[in-house]
Amino acid sequence: MGGEHVHQVAEPQVVTFSPELRPRDPICGYWLGQVTLRLRREVAWIWHERGLGPQPRPDALPPAGDPAIESLDLVRYHELKSRFFETDDTARYLSEMIAAGAPEPQSEPERGSFGWVVDELGLDDPSVFVLALAVSPAYDSACGSIIGACLNLVGPALPDLALAQRLWDAPEAVQQLVDPGHPLYRCGLLLRDRGEGAAGVAVNWRQSLVVPARVARLLVNPKAPLSGDLRELRPAAETEAGRHADARIAGERLRSGRDSELRVIPVAGPDGADLQPAVAIAAEAANRPVVSYIGASVALMSPHAVAEIATTCWLRGVDLFLDREVASVVADPRSPRPSPLSGVEGVPVCIYLAVGNRVDTAGISRRFRLPTIETTPLTYDDRRRLWLDGIGPVSGELGRAIDECAHRYRFESETIETVCRAVAVRGSRTSAGDLHRACRAELALDLGELAEPIQPRFSLDELVLPHAQALQIDEIRTAMANVARVHHAWGTERVWDGAGLSVLFAGPPGTGKTMTAEVLANELGLPLYRIDLSQVVNKYIGETEKNLKRLFDASERADLILLFDEADALFGKRTQVRDAHDRYANLEISYLLSRMEKAKGLMILATNRKDDLDDAFFRRLRYIVNFPIPDADDRRRIWKLCIPEGVDGSEVDIDFLADRFPLSGGHIRSATFNAMLQSAARCNGDGRRLHRADVLVAVWRELRKADRSVGPDSFGRYADLVQELEAPGGHQ
Numbered sequence: 001m002g003g004e005h006v007h008q009v010a011e012p013q014v015v016t017f018s019p020e021l022r023p024r025d026p027i028c029g030y031w032l033g034q035v036t037l038r039l040r041r042e043v044a045w046i047w048h049e050r051g052l053g054p055q056p057r058p059d060a061l062p063p064a065g066d067p068a069i070e071s072l073d074l075v076r077y078h079e080l081k082s083r084f085f086e087t088d089d090t091a092r093y094l095s096e097m098i099a100a101g102a103p104e105p106q107s108e109p110e111r112g113s114f115g116w117v118v119d120e121l122g123l124d125d126p127s128v129f130v131l132a133l134a135v136s137p138a139y140d141s142a143c144g145s146i147i148g149a150c151l152n153l154v155g156p157a158l159p160d161l162a163l164a165q166r167l168w169d170a171p172e173a174v175q176q177l178v179d180p181g182h183p184l185y186r187c188g189l190l191l192r193d194r195g196e197g198a199a200g201v202a203v204n205w206r207q208s209l210v211v212p213a214r215v216a217r218l219l220v221n222p223k224a225p226l227s228g229d230l231r232e233l234r235p236a237a238e239t240e241a242g243r244h245a246d247a248r249i250a251g252e253r254l255r256s257g258r259d260s261e262l263r264v265i266p267v268a269g270p271d272g273a274d275l276q277p278a279v280a281i282a283a284e285a286a287n288r289p290v291v292s293y294i295g296a297s298v299a300l301m302s303p304h305a306v307a308e309i310a311t312t313c314w315l316r317g318v319d320l321f322l323d324r325e326v327a328s329v330v331a332d333p334r335s336p337r338p339s340p341l342s343g344v345e346g347v348p349v350c351i352y353l354a355v356g357n358r359v360d361t362a363g364i365s366r367r368f369r370l371p372t373i374e375t376t377p378l379t380y381d382d383r384r385r386l387w388l389d390g391i392g393p394v395s396g397e398l399g400r401a402i403d404e405c406a407h408r409y410r411f412e413s414e415t416i417e418t419v420c421r422a423v424a425v426r427g428s429r430t431s432a433g434d435l436h437r438a439c440r441a442e443l444a445l446d447l448g449e450l451a452e453p454i455q456p457r458f459s460l461d462e463l464v465l466p467h468a469q470a471l472q473i474d475e476i477r478t479a480m481a482n483v484a485r486v487h488h489a490w491g492t493e494r495v496w497d498g499a500g501l502s503v504l505f506a507g508p509p510g511t512g513k514t515m516t517a518e519v520l521a522n523e524l525g526l527p528l529y530r531i532d533l534s535q536v537v538n539k540y541i542g543e544t545e546k547n548l549k550r551l552f553d554a555s556e557r558a559d560l561i562l563l564f565d566e567a568d569a570l571f572g573k574r575t576q577v578r579d580a581h582d583r584y585a586n587l588e589i590s591y592l593l594s595r596m597e598k599a600k601g602l603m604i605l606a607t608n609r610k611d612d613l614d615d616a617f618f619r620r621l622r623y624i625v626n627f628p629i630p631d632a633d634d635r636r637r638i639w640k641l642c643i644p645e646g647v648d649g650s651e652v653d654i655d656f657l658a659d660r661f662p663l664s665g666g667h668i669r670s671a672t673f674n675a676m677l678q679s680a681a682r683c684n685g686d687g688r689r690l691h692r693a694d695v696l697v698a699v700w701r702e703l704r705k706a707d708r709s710v711g712p713d714s715f716g717r718y719a720d721l722v723q724e725l726e727a728p729g730g731h732q
Contacts, residue, residue, distance in 0.1 A: 510666020
């Protein structure tokens with residue numbers, strides 16, 4: 001039995017210990033029968049060796065003995081064991097059945113079956129026997145206890161190489177299975193569990209031989225359905241073919257290449273993109289079916305989980321797709337643990353691995369990695385079609401809102417489907433506002449400490465600006481409201497790359513730059529983020545660009561309003577290069593200029609030092625709005641707007657304050673608020689009256705904060721109310 005298969009005889013009736021189990025594959029049945037017969041013969045010898053006499057029952061197992069004595073007795077009883085096999089009636093009968101030849105297959109074995117593996121890997125008889133020995137406890141529940149008895153253990157156990165050597169007629173032939181490069185290990189058919197005592201041991205004959213459960217299932221029954229966590233990929237729609245040219249090329253390369261080794265194809269795409277159509281197109285070109293793993297990603301963290309799935313796919317003749325969530329666990333280059341992919345390097349299967357970017361492929365060996373399939377983002381027309389299909393019958397009533405969402409939110413198909421399901425529950429009651437709110441809920445922008453989200457507080461009727469500036473703000477609002485229509489209906493998207501607007505708000509502090517940004521956010525329904533330049537600008541080379549990239553990439557996903565306050569700190573003039581610091585500072589500005597050209601949404605640069613900006617930025621700005629100190633009429637309106645409804649401000653001489661003091665809107669709001677804090681103490685909880693004296697004192701304070709020279713005479717007829725502020729002991 002140690003060499004070639006012997007001549008054909010009748011198939012042994014004994015296959016497993018459980019009589020009702022019958023593998024579909026006759027070759028598998030023969031070798032499982034070999035395992036069963038040899039285990040039975042070994043049990044008969046153990047009874048005899050230990051001098052326990054006849055078995056109390058034909059199926060009784062011998063009690064455990066001393067493992068050390070058992071090992072010492074191997075040499076002592078070697079000849080006795082051989083003689084026992086020849087003379088004992090039971091042992092002789094079992095030996096005759098063991099000697100029966102394997103059946104000749106009537107046809108080609110089914111792919112993935114035990115017989116197919118034997119032929120595919122060119123396994124010799126000792127290797128086939130070891131594989132069958134490892135399959136037996138995974139297939140036959142009664143086998144574990146018999147193995148435990150043969151290993152001198154109490155209860156069920158898994159086989160090891162030491163047992164295989166004892167059971168096989170030519171023990172030396174089993175030595176080859178010690179090699180970790182043996183095809184059974186390399187292809188994931190056998191896993192050897194390493195116990196705690198195995199560390200640092202070159203050869204451990206007591207390592208358990210394990211066939212993964214789903215692998216054993218296919219070896220015995222190649223027509224068994226795939227596990228529930230593997231699902232066949234659906235074919236790609238015809239509309240997807242034009243978007244995934246890279247996928248078809250990858251599939252054709254796969255078909256023409258070798259299928260005798262592992263191949264990993266990274267599949268890259270934007271966040272939220274459905275990568276399955278690209279994989280399906282590649283699979284069609286390669287003429288190879290693909291299954292997707294849909295189980296929990298954490299389940300793949302166990303040492304042999306990915307290898308088990310990969311081997312299953314190889315046996316079934318299908319390729320494997322691991323989506324982005326799963327792939328982030330399997331091929332994370334930052335993980336301190338070995339990649340689960342390291343256990344599949346010998347499995348001849350193709351794995352499509354979803355990745356976020358090229359950095360995510362760092363954990364994949366170049367030896368197995370094929371070129372990345374790059375999927376392109378959805379176009380406006382693609383997104384609009386998905387929105388119309390997803391929303392269904394009420395889409396006609398939301399036509400303009402759908403057009404805006406298709407432009408404003410550059411979502412991929414999975415995200416659009418999620419939003420459509422969320423709004424579908426409202427049916428015909430779905431409004432444009434509902435649609436936009438659902439989209440904003442899906443944004444989930446994570447800008448960390450780089451930007452602060454601002455909840456807009458002001459409406460358009462609260463904004464007080466000179467006529468010329470008010471017209472410009474209205475133009476900006478109109479432009480942003482119509483940019484989608486002009487890009488996609490009028491055809492400017494290709495030339496302008498779908499860019500949004502970049503504007504500059506320049507003027508002294510407190511003149512309404514931030515307030516105007518909030519008004520625009522309210523009017524346009526766009527999220528507003530104020531950029532924290534202290535977090536963006538970094539002294540380390542290249543870090544500022546990384547932070548800026550994160551901000552601009554966020555605006556690529558959806559229209560936002562990014563407010564760069566004190567923009568001169570970041571958008572300053574380039575300087576003559578005198579050292580490395582100057583060179584890298586100029587690179588930062590050059591990077592900003594390039595990203596501004598393509599920035600989506602609305603980017604607002606606010607500064608009170610307009611002259612310090614680099615001249616190259618001005619060409620890229622759609623609008624430049626200068627915010628002056630408001631004139632007397634505008635100040636009068638601001639004073640009135642700053643006094644809340646329900647507060648009695650009849651004592652306040654608004655005309656006098658507006659005419660006499662050229663304050664900005666920010667100073668007026670500050671003075672009003674400070675005055676109300678003092679007036680509240682005077683009212684003692686009775687009524688809400690704003691006192692004239694408190695307002696005048698608050699104005700005095702604001703002027704002094706601005707380093708303006710002011711005395712009681714500046715307050716004219718109200719000089720006596722502020723006189724005490726300059727008197728000895730008065731509050732300065």
